[in-house]
Amino acid sequence: MTQDHEGWKIRGRAQADTSPANRSQPLVTIITPCLNAVRTISETLLSVVEAQAVLQRDHWELEHILIDGGSTDGTETVVATHTAKYGFCRKISNIKGGPYAAMNVGLQQAGGHYAHVLNSDDLLLDPVAYAAFLQTGHRSKASVLLASIGYFRRPGRQLKSLWRVDPIPASFGEWQHQLTRGLHYPHPGFIADSERYRLQSFDVNYSLSADYKLMQSILLAQSPLDPPMVCHHPLVAMAEGGATGNWKAILKGWRQLDAINQEMGIQASGPRRYWRKLKQRLRPLPQSIRLPPLKAPEP
Numbered sequence: 001m002t003q004d005h006e007g008w009k010i011r012g013r014a015q016a017d018t019s020p021a022n023r024s025q026p027l028v029t030i031i032t033p034c035l036n037a038v039r040t041i042s043e044t045l046l047s048v049v050e051a052q053a054v055l056q057r058d059h060w061e062l063e064h065i066l067i068d069g070g071s072t073d074g075t076e077t078v079v080a081t082h083t084a085k086y087g088f089c090r091k092i093s094n095i096k097g098g099p100y101a102a103m104n105v106g107l108q109q110a111g112g113h114y115a116h117v118l119n120s121d122d123l124l125l126d127p128v129a130y131a132a133f134l135q136t137g138h139r140s141k142a143s144v145l146l147a148s149i150g151y152f153r154r155p156g157r158q159l160k161s162l163w164r165v166d167p168i169p170a171s172f173g174e175w176q177h178q179l180t181r182g183l184h185y186p187h188p189g190f191i192a193d194s195e196r197y198r199l200q201s202f203d204v205n206y207s208l209s210a211d212y213k214l215m216q217s218i219l220l221a222q223s224p225l226d227p228p229m230v231c232h233h234p235l236v237a238m239a240e241g242g243a244t245g246n247w248k249a250i251l252k253g254w255r256q257l258d259a260i261n262q263e264m265g266i267q268a269s270g271p272r273r274y275w276r277k278l279k280q281r282l283r284p285l286p287q288s289i290r291l292p293p294l295k296a297p298e299p
Helices: 041-057 075-085 099-109 127-139 172-179 194-200 210-220 247-264 270-282
Strands: 002-005 008-011 028-034 062-068 089-092 114-117 144-152 161-163 190-193 229-239
Touching (some): 028 041, 028 099, 041 062, 041 075, 062 099, 075 089, 089 099, 099 114, 099 194, 114 127, 127 229, 172 210, 190 194, 190 210, 194 210, 210 247
Parallel strands (some): 028 062, 028 114, 144 229
Antiparallel strands (some): 002 008, 008 229, 114 190, 144 161
């Protein structure tokens, strides 16, 4: 049996007890690595504050861990002010080794049922739908949630394109076969059980593609009794022009992807993965989607 909840698909699962008495841990830990992100991180923080306010109305908590890699542009001041104001946020400073090392530190500290990495130039596009998706996933006992994302480029306030996540095929075996042939998902829309995320962790030997390896490893280990839950509606807005946005990084990323695929027995080339991402970005939007104005609710 398949149910459709506001754009997400679930194959029938038993419903968990989600009364307030059973909510002793945060529903999700959002992990934000940051380094010299003073121009963008405020929007990221405000979008998470909005999601926390939505979850609190339903008697859930959210945890936000911010890991700074040694910023020198004022990012740490912004983060310190924010964490002093909001008790659900905390910061960890001077973590070296790059963003994946910072993400691993966050995973080790994560206390939420789910873990989700939200970079310091991205934001939650629809905090209300995000909170609802998490709650539906928890009720359905889903260990992995996959959401569509949108791309934008500052200073613009409108999405340029979408990476739509399609429903999991009725044949679970066919879906896993597609994973071994190069099917993959956007990391900004990847949410997983914290313990599974933590046990897998990011392989820092792959400085540009460790997220791909982590996601494929978790998804290929999924049980047919626990298929991922999918949200077709975009929940995260990803800023273009990040660490993998220039040609030098793309070429390095191709080599890393080829090495990961060889290691994991995935029969797909690095260039093919980038071509699929490019095709996603070239698809015209069916309708105009603007980034929402963000205003922090009172703590």
